[in-house]
Amino acid sequence: MNTFTFSQATGVAAAVQDNAAHDGAAYLGGGTNLIDLMKENVARPTHLIGLKKLGLDAIENLPDGGLRLGALATNADTAYHPEVEKRYPLLNQAILAGASPQLRNMATDGGNLMQRTRCYYFYDLATPCNKREPGSGCSAIGGYTRVHAILGASEHCIATHPSDMCVALAALDTTVHVSGPNGERTIKFEDFHRLPGDQPERDNTLEPGELITGLDLPAKGFAQNFSYLKLRDRTSYAFALVSVAAALELDGNIIKDARLALGGVAHKPWRDKEAEALLIGQPATADTFRAAAAKVLAGAKGQGTNNFKIELAKRAIVRALKQATEMNQALDANAFQNSNP
Amino acid sequence: MSQVTQVPLGRAPVAPAPTQPVSLNINGQAHTLHIAPWTTLLDALREYLDLTGTKKGCDHGQCGACTVLVDGKRINSCLSLAVTHEDSRIQTIEGLGTEDKLSPLQQAFIDHDAFQCGYCTPGQICSAQGLINEGKAKNEAEVRELMSGNVCRCGAYPNILSAVMEVMQNEGLIMEDKAWSAGATEPEIAPVEPPKK
Numbered sequence: 210m211n212t213f214t215f216s217q218a219t220g221v222a223a224a225v226q227d228n229a230a231h232d233g234a235a236y237l238g239g240g241t242n243l244i245d246l247m248k249e250n251v252a253r254p255t256h257l258i259g260l261k262k263l264g265l266d267a268i269e270n271l272p273d274g275g276l277r278l279g280a281l282a283t284n285a286d287t288a289y290h291p292e293v294e295k296r297y298p299l300l301n302q303a304i305l306a307g308a309s310p311q312l313r314n315m316a317t318d319g320g321n322l323m324q325r326t327r328c329y330y331f332y333d334l335a336t337p338c339n340k341r342e343p344g345s346g347c348s349a350i351g352g353y354t355r356v357h358a359i360l361g362a363s364e365h366c367i368a369t370h371p372s373d374m375c376v377a378l379a380a381l382d383t384t385v386h387v388s389g390p391n392g393e394r395t396i397k398f399e400d401f402h403r404l405p406g407d408q409p410e411r412d413n414t415l416e417p418g419e420l421i422t423g424l425d426l427p428a429k430g431f432a433q434n435f436s437y438l439k440l441r442d443r444t445s446y447a448f449a450l451v452s453v454a455a456a457l458e459l460d461g462n463i464i465k466d467a468r469l470a471l472g473g474v475a476h477k478p479w480r481d482k483e484a485e486a487l488l489i490g491q492p493a494t495a496d497t498f499r500a501a502a503a504k505v506l507a508g509a510k511g512q513g514t515n516n517f518k519i520e521l522a523k524r525a526i527v528r529a530l531k532q533a534t535e536m537n538q539a540l541d542a543n544a545f546q547n548s549n550p
Numbered sequence: 551m552s553q554v555t556q557v558p559l560g561r562a563p564v565a566p567a568p569t570q571p572v573s574l575n576i577n578g579q580a581h582t583l584h585i586a587p588w589t590t591l592l593d594a595l596r597e598y599l600d601l602t603g604t605k606k607g608c609d610h611g612q613c614g615a616c617t618v619l620v621d622g623k624r625i626n627s628c629l630s631l632a633v634t635h636e637d638s639r640i641q642t643i644e645g646l647g648t649e650d651k652l653s654p655l656q657q658a659f660i661d662h663d664a665f666q667c668g669y670c671t672p673g674q675i676c677s678a679q680g681l682i683n684e685g686k687a688k689n690e691a692e693v694r695e696l697m698s699g700n701v702c703r704c705g706a707y708p709n710i711l712s713a714v715m716e717v718m719q720n721e722g723l724i725m726e727d728k729a730w731s732a733g734a735t736e737p738e739i740a741p742v743e744p745p746k747k
Contacts, residue, residue, distance in 0.1 A: 213587060214587060217634075217636075244590070244630070244631065247588075289686065308699075311626045312629075314680075315625045
């Protein structure tokens with residue numbers, strides 16, 4: 210780890226000011242990813258700004274029926290919050306599908322958005338990586354690509370965003386509140402993370418020094434018909450090969466509204482509104498689900514050792530939509546984990 | 551008040567690092583350390599306070615050997631900077647019981663033979679205490695899932711599970727009507743038949 214100075218910020222404005230005053234400063238939330246990256250020498254901040262005393266850890270109802278998650282609320286407190294369990298169970302499931310209880314007790318909601326890819330080559334200082342060192346090349350292309358992208362990748366980077374929580378936040382149309390040197394602004398979730406293009410060093414659209422202060426969930430939580438299906442190399446405590454957040458609003462067997470987002474397949478949580486449009490107005494049947502799945506993966510491109518993820522993603526979408534549909538027809542939600550597509 | 555060692559116990563650094571004072575409340579005792587900001591809570595415990603019950607396994611938040619309780623919640627102390635814990639109540643394996651009176655989990659781990667090399671055990675026990683504090687696990691499957699942040703390379707999982715289940719059952723936290731004792735868990739997968747010649 211490189212040496213750095215540390216200060217505990219006492220307010221958002223002070224934190225932003227402290228950041229501007231130091232070249233190479235970074236905000237420290239739960240630290241579960243940043244401290245690890247620092248130990249690996251992938252991240253080398255010169256100054257850390259502790260955020261613990263900012264408050265910003267409340268989870269509160271909004272006047273419009275939505276819910277605000279403070280940026281410093283922990284992933285565990287968010288998943289188990291009564292309003293999240295009751296109104297946004299998709300978010301509860303997605304958070305609990307990720308990491309371990311210890312990490313969820315530390316990791317913050319804002320930090321979850323800011324975590325970096327788990328691409329092996331990004332972590333390995335001995336290999337070129339355009340995300341870590343722009344212009345040095347991509348070692349993943351032509352390498353071992355099990356955790357890499359099949360959608361939206363570029364010739365410069367095929368890394369994936371590792372979050373489960375963010376897949377649910379994308380499906381739920383979350384708004385991100387940020388504060389920075391130029392004041393406050395909001396960012397739509399779909400515009401927060403970006404595709405690699407020719408600037409893979411940029412994971413998101415935050416400007417230098419900007420700090421996430423909160424996440425707003427809209428009133429509509431799809432609590433009746435939803436599924437977060439995560440497929441991985443072991444049944445717990447592993448990153449997704451493919452994950453699917455599926456949410457439906459049903460009128461009998463007809464789909465009135467639909468949300469579909471994937472994790473583990475792209476540089477950002479992959480929401481497909483055109484596939485959602487193919488679901489809306491249609492009966493909730495396997496044929497409908499297969500058409501949506503085909504649409505999502507229409508432009509997919511494997512990298513060799515991850516080609517299997519294209520078919521895996523299609524089947525995962527169909528299964529997740531089936532699980533979401535059948536939810537209110539069964540007594541035990543756990544039964545769906547074992548149902549066949 | 552225990553004696554506080556103000557220098558690392560190992561080899562002296564080449565050049566003294568810039569330090570800052572940090573007040574930590576550990577197992578009910580107040581300690582003031584002068585440490586560099588990059589000192590993790592794990593290193594503060596082991597290298598500055600001689601509290602070596604907390605183990606350094608992977609040092610990357612993957613194995614759970616460094617698990618301690620902060621304000622009653624389990625965390626990986628290897629991924630947490632000590633300077634961020636000024637106002638926290640920290641509990642380590644040394645603070646869970648005494649040699650004369652072990653905590654229920656400590657006693658259950660002995661009764662169920664829930665360790666072999668023992669290196670992961672302090673983390674397992676602190677994690678299980680966190681699990682009990684959280685109150686989310688109600689059956690065996692949930693205990694297994696919510697203990698997945700603690701790796702045991704000896705593979706003592708069945709006995710760790712039965713030790714945790716016994717304590718939870720004794721505290722009325724488990725709803726299943728099942729007698730839990732060492733080795734009582736039913737294997738989920740049928741034993742593999744040896745290949746026929």
